[in-house]
Amino acid sequence: MSTTLFDSLVGIVGEKNVSNREMDLICYSSDIAPLPETIISTYGIKMPSVVVRPQNPDQISAILKLANEKGVPVTPRAGASSAMGGCLPIDGGIVLDMTSMDSIISIDEEGMKVTAQAGVTFQKLLRELEKRNVKLGTYPTSSPSATIGGYISNGGCAGIGAPKYGPISSQILQLEVVLPDGEILSVDSPRSSLLVGAEGTLGVITQVVLRIYPIPESFVALAYGFDNLTLACEGLIKLLESGIMPNSLTFMDKCFLETICELGLEFPKHEIVFCLTLEGRKQLVAAQEKAIDKIFSGGKKLDLAFAMEEWERKYKTELFIKRAGPTIILVEANVPIIKLKEAVNSLREVNEKLGLKASFYGIMGHGGSMLTMPIVLTDERMEEDYFNTLLSTLKMMSIIISAGGVIYTVGLHNCIFMGLIHNEKKIEIMKSLKKKFDSYGILNPGKLTECRMAWLKSLIK
Amino acid sequence: MSIDQAYTELVNIFGHKNVLRRKEEIQQYCLDIYSRTEQKPALVVKPESTKQLSQLFPVAEKHELHVTPRGSGFDPAMGSMSNNGIIVDLTQLNQALALDEEKHSITVQPGINFRSLSGVLASKGFSLGLEPVASSEATIGGFIATHGVGYGSIKHGSIFNIVRDLEIILSDGSIVQTGLKDVPSYATGYDLTHLLVGSEGTLGIIIEATLSIFPKPEMATNIAFTFSDIKVGADISREISKNTSTLSSVFIMDGSLMETLKTRSMKISHEGFLGVLRLEGTKEVVDLDASFTKKVCESLLPFQVGDEIWNSRFLYPLVKARETPVLVEDYTIPTDKNADAYHKLEDIGAKHGLKSSFYSLQISMDSNLSVFIFYMNGSSEADIAREELEGSILSLGGKPCSAGLRRTTAMKKASPGSLDLLKKIKGVFDRENLLSPEKLVL
Numbered sequence: 001m002s003t004t005l006f007d008s009l010v011g012i013v014g015e016k017n018v019s020n021r022e023m024d025l026i027c028y029s030s031d032i033a034p035l036p037e038t039i040i041s042t043y044g045i046k047m048p049s050v051v052v053r054p055q056n057p058d059q060i061s062a063i064l065k066l067a068n069e070k071g072v073p074v075t076p077r078a079g080a081s082s083a084m085g086g087c088l089p090i091d092g093g094i095v096l097d098m099t100s101m102d103s104i105i106s107i108d109e110e111g112m113k114v115t116a117q118a119g120v121t122f123q124k125l126l127r128e129l130e131k132r133n134v135k136l137g138t139y140p141t142s143s144p145s146a147t148i149g150g151y152i153s154n155g156g157c158a159g160i161g162a163p164k165y166g167p168i169s170s171q172i173l174q175l176e177v178v179l180p181d182g183e184i185l186s187v188d189s190p191r192s193s194l195l196v197g198a199e200g201t202l203g204v205i206t207q208v209v210l211r212i213y214p215i216p217e218s219f220v221a222l223a224y225g226f227d228n229l230t231l232a233c234e235g236l237i238k239l240l241e242s243g244i245m246p247n248s249l250t251f252m253d254k255c256f257l258e259t260i261c262e263l264g265l266e267f268p269k270h271e272i273v274f275c276l277t278l279e280g281r282k283q284l285v286a287a288q289e290k291a292i293d294k295i296f297s298g299g300k301k302l303d304l305a306f307a308m309e310e311w312e313r314k315y316k317t318e319l320f321i322k323r324a325g326p327t328i329i330l331v332e333a334n335v336p337i338i339k340l341k342e343a344v345n346s347l348r349e350v351n352e353k354l355g356l357k358a359s360f361y362g363i364m365g366h367g368g369s370m371l372t373m374p375i376v377l378t379d380e381r382m383e384e385d386y387f388n389t390l391l392s393t394l395k396m397m398s399i400i401i402s403a404g405g406v407i408y409t410v411g412l413h414n415c416i417f418m419g420l421i422h423n424e425k426k427i428e429i430m431k432s433l434k435k436k437f438d439s440y441g442i443l444n445p446g447k448l449t450e451c452r453m454a455w456l457k458s459l460i461k
Numbered sequence: 462m463s464i465d466q467a468y469t470e471l472v473n474i475f476g477h478k479n480v481l482r483r484k485e486e487i488q489q490y491c492l493d494i495y496s497r498t499e500q501k502p503a504l505v506v507k508p509e510s511t512k513q514l515s516q517l518f519p520v521a522e523k524h525e526l527h528v529t530p531r532g533s534g535f536d537p538a539m540g541s542m543s544n545n546g547i548i549v550d551l552t553q554l555n556q557a558l559a560l561d562e563e564k565h566s567i568t569v570q571p572g573i574n575f576r577s578l579s580g581v582l583a584s585k586g587f588s589l590g591l592e593p594v595a596s597s598e599a600t601i602g603g604f605i606a607t608h609g610v611g612y613g614s615i616k617h618g619s620i621f622n623i624v625r626d627l628e629i630i631l632s633d634g635s636i637v638q639t640g641l642k643d644v645p646s647y648a649t650g651y652d653l654t655h656l657l658v659g660s661e662g663t664l665g666i667i668i669e670a671t672l673s674i675f676p677k678p679e680m681a682t683n684i685a686f687t688f689s690d691i692k693v694g695a696d697i698s699r700e701i702s703k704n705t706s707t708l709s710s711v712f713i714m715d716g717s718l719m720e721t722l723k724t725r726s727m728k729i730s731h732e733g734f735l736g737v738l739r740l741e742g743t744k745e746v747v748d749l750d751a752s753f754t755k756k757v758c759e760s761l762l763p764f765q766v767g768d769e770i771w772n773s774r775f776l777y778p779l780v781k782a783r784e785t786p787v788l789v790e791d792y793t794i795p796t797d798k799n800a801d802a803y804h805k806l807e808d809i810g811a812k813h814g815l816k817s818s819f820y821s822l823q824i825s826m827d828s829n830l831s832v833f834i835f836y837m838n839g840s841s842e843a844d845i846a847r848e849e850l851e852g853s854i855l856s857l858g859g860k861p862c863s864a865g866l867r868r869t870t871a872m873k874k875a876s877p878g879s880l881d882l883l884k885k886i887k888g889v890f891d892r893e894n895l896l897s898p899e900k901l902v903l
Contacts, residue, residue, distance in 0.1 A: 110797045111795050111796075111797055111827060111858075112796070112826055112827035113827060154648060155647040155648025155649075156647065156648075157645050157647035157648060166618060166622055167645060167647050169621075169647060169652070169655065170618050170619075170621060170622050173827075185878035185881055185882060186876075186877070186878040187876070187878040187879050187882050188860075188876045188878070188879050189621070190608050190619075190621050190655055190656075190658045190659045191656075191659070191876075191878075191879035191882050191883060192879075193621075193652045193655035193656060193658070194651065194652065194656050194882065194886070196647060196652055196655075197647050197648050197649070197650070197651065197652050198651055202651070211825070211826070211827060213703075213826065214703050214826075216704075217704070240565075241676060243675065243676065243678075243742065243743075280704075280706055281704050281705070281706075281749075281753065283749050283753075284705075284706050284746060284749060284750070287745055287746055287749060288746075291743075334644050334645065334648065334649075335644070336564070336643045336644045338563055338564060339643075365645065366645055367625070367644075367645045367673060368564075368565065369644050369645055404643055404644070405644065406641060406644050406646070406649050407648070407649055408648045408649075409648045410648075410649065410650055418649075418650060421641065421649055421650075422649070422650065423637070423638055425635055425636070425637045425638075426637055426638060426639065426650075426653060427650075429637060429651075429653060429889060429890070430650055430651045430653075432889045433651055433886060433889050436885065436886065436888070436889050437885075448650055448651075449650070449651075
């Protein structure tokens, strides 16, 4: 008699690291943006049959070999803090929970690098680094739950530090990855870039060597309020031209601020609020602050205490709004800052027509881009309402694309836009790469190069 | 395989003057700038258009000739050389196609060199922010294909950070746009653009590149300092890089290279090393950084210098001005191991009776681009010395800047998985296995 999948997995990772309890399976079938039943069934999303928590790359290698042998899909998952459905096990099978692999292996201050397992959260890693007076360059606002492997897999080009330190891709010195056929490779830059943004479809990242940086002498948090979108966007363009790179910059629009205020927090009331941080030598920070005051003279400088408070709750603000939901649907788009005004305006116009209320939150990325997130509140228990809202947000994405933006992570929901963004030949190469790495299509199927939602396209025209 | 027939067919595509085969015509392609071992290509073609280039591949395939793209030949690892294949000289595809002042980007052909490119940018008030160490004659295509680092890297990173989008031609003749022109493509599917960076012509030939550009800095200033113990200079350069925002370059050279500068009537006199750093930005911030910098290296008696040293920064003319032949190796080395690397060069040189030179540019807070030079003077031990040096540098965590035909084994030792990955994906891009497959063979 052949052994069951469950028993084979127990043989690889041990009993305590495998589960097929219903409660676990339910928890592992969604990300931070739960989907209602109708969508799950229309999308054809299955429940996983088993959840595995591997402890090392050899175990992952064995699991992937087993999966190939048995033809069982494997979906890697870590913090599940992306809302794009990239970690949903849509064909069922094995969910590979990477969060047990969270050791920090070494912090090398002399060599200025840290080696850690991919399942470590940014928050844990940052805390350990801070004890040695060093820090990471770029990290996401979802740091309490987001893991380094997950952020890298999802592209990591917007976040705290991104304007100054660049995309996470340029801070990777080495990646250890288990390929779908079970081969374990250690790949350095620039070849490692293939795994960045591959969303766990080409391999499972197990260990990362990242650059680290000294914690600068001085730090300041600033905030500016604008009563007019045009002036705010002009200010941003001037900031880009000035060459001053803030450590971070977030923006919130009126609707976002109002919703937050309704929830009982005190936020200034403006059309647009920018919160930004600067770091460096004391004198330099002071000079930059002065320069930015001038650059943002079209707006009003807000209370420093508010700016600092906003920095302190940097991991919370974006999701605080979820409380007004209970469910949010996020559109995540990367928009060139020179097109930001156009994108926001055309979205607002359409939303008005649709009677849709979207709150805008954004975080500046690398290379003059803004990760722009219109957030729509809904309730996944009201199925029809949810479905309509989802369709509207997909429509919003296509509007952003016409205005010059692109999707930020493909996942499940954004697959339908790949053809709008990339040429056919490029997509063909992506598909061939996937085929080359994963000939049986077992690793994170139904994502990125494989669109199962083509039928949705006709609904958002 | 018939070279005669291939020649005739290629002449039909590229025209008589753009297909070379006679010994005296191909002489310059048998070597790169620093190599001594000749590799004789069967043919050299010099495309004037991408259309011509796309017609090359069926001919190459038919006659079983490998294809090796070449810019100005500044890769010291024989990366632009070919044994019995076809070299594609890209230097006639050298146009700047579009400069977008609003989006801060420029689209160029691969054969444009850095001197022309910076001229085009300067006329519009921009700069590339990054330049190769070897020469301003190096081409942008070659720089991308070898994952170029250089002057400006400490601020802007390697060419990896500057490249936004590429257009490449594959060996099946198809043309692919790899990225997006206006916005980073990191989270929109597989990152094909950066996969091409450092692929050394083994995946496709770059026919167009869109790069980020930067407003020309308001001002620049150069500060020089001298020191006897390399460790002292290396530590100071590191300290400065951690605490300034306008530092665009900091490099050190040893006494023997300094001698060459002297022959250019520059007044520097020191037995040990010369360090030069350049600050670029707004006047206010440059001034702040300059006074900070001077304080950090106060004990080394820093002095402000004009642009004459900066204008002599390219290494190839400096090395060429000295005795030849030379043996040149470039590695990236962790900053904290750079002084050790220098001592290895000195020890190995002394052991084999070879004079040497050392040049090092800091390219990030954690790494340097270091160039090791042996002057051979007819010594037969140079190759042994080079091998010993390679072993020492690899054990210090150094990596060769390119593999070429000569350093594949070293590359394999330094980053085994990366080479395996490149081999794995080669067939996806280069279905006919025509593009320099020998570079990946151990």
